[in-house]
Amino acid sequence: MGDNTFLLLGLLKGQKQHGYQLNEFIDRNLSRFITMKKATAYSVLDRMLAKGLIAEEQTQVGNRPPRKVYTITPAGEAHFALLLRESLGRPRESEFYGDLGLIFLNQIAPEQALELLQDRQKVLSANCAALKRIPLHDGHLGQGLFGVDLAVSRQTALMEADLAWLTHTIEELRRKP
Amino acid sequence: MGDNTFLLLGLLKGQKQHGYQLNEFIDRNLSRFITMKKATAYSVLDRMLAKGLIAEEQTQVGNRPPRKVYTITPAGEAHFALLLRESLGRPRESEFYGDLGLIFLNQIAPEQALELLQDRQKVLSANCAALKRIPLHDGHLGQGLFGVDLAVSRQTALMEADLAWLTHTIEELRRKP
């Protein structure tokens, strides 16, 4: 039970919702950050239901496809509280896999390596600029979107550091073979 | 075919090895960064073999358990080169899932949130210090370990930025409710 459970639990804690609604919300507000696919959300909801973290209530309007409206249960609340404490209380294990390319940098000709790192630098600085252009949610917290600003500010800080490191490293590599 | 394939391909590019040997090498030199389990390595090797990225050669010493020695094939070399260019040439998609806790920060009492973030700060700065204590491989590049220093320096930079951001954020949160 991982990130997706955490996310859905958090959204359902705000208010009961059906699957499509959750997917739409994520799509509209969080798709820049969250990569969960719609089919995944449905199956994660099934599993959460099986584990008693949420409860299901079928509703139908006219002849439309029925909706399954999910409510967080006390067990779900408890689990969410646990996940929240864990998530806030310590940093994530850092992702080294993204650095495999660096680990194998010596397997490629130095000039080509430099070129690639410069490509990376361009993309990274574009991404960084794009992040900074995201408007703040700040005021309207109806859906609990306030925290997104925090996450964006952290990501921005990390990207800037990455860019600075990369720029410095490229210079170093240019200096000595 | 993802990170583990990339890693094993890179190690096999250096020299042919059997599964146990690869696992030992990762355990001794890369376990701080790489989390792949031994059973995973074996099954990834099987898949790589099936895809023709590596070739297998059985050897046996006395009555010992037989070894399967793997060699990278031309197809494997090509695939490795591709992965390397992709990995170096652009930044990884950033990991927002680690920020889910922040996104839901408003779901917890402010004082408790602050306490948790301070715990996180402690762990993070300890991790950061630990990273800096890792000795450089620098000289002996027999196994292609040179790049590890690069990866460590990047991780250090990122962690420091994370710590700085966290420290700043805690201050901000303390100031205004």
Next chain:
DNA sequence: TATAACATGTAACAAGTTACATGATTTC
């Protein structure tokens, strides 16, 4: 009347983990 939006799902596949199983050899 076409198509976008609504609403849910299944089947097949891919990747990884955990726990267990096997048996030889070296070292204490």
Next chain:
DNA sequence: GAAATCATGTAACTTGTTACATGTTATA
């Protein structure tokens, strides 16, 4: 003779993706 090391694997499970299938209702 016990324990560590050598060397490989399997079975069951978890999580997630892709591609496909189904049918309704509002809108242009």
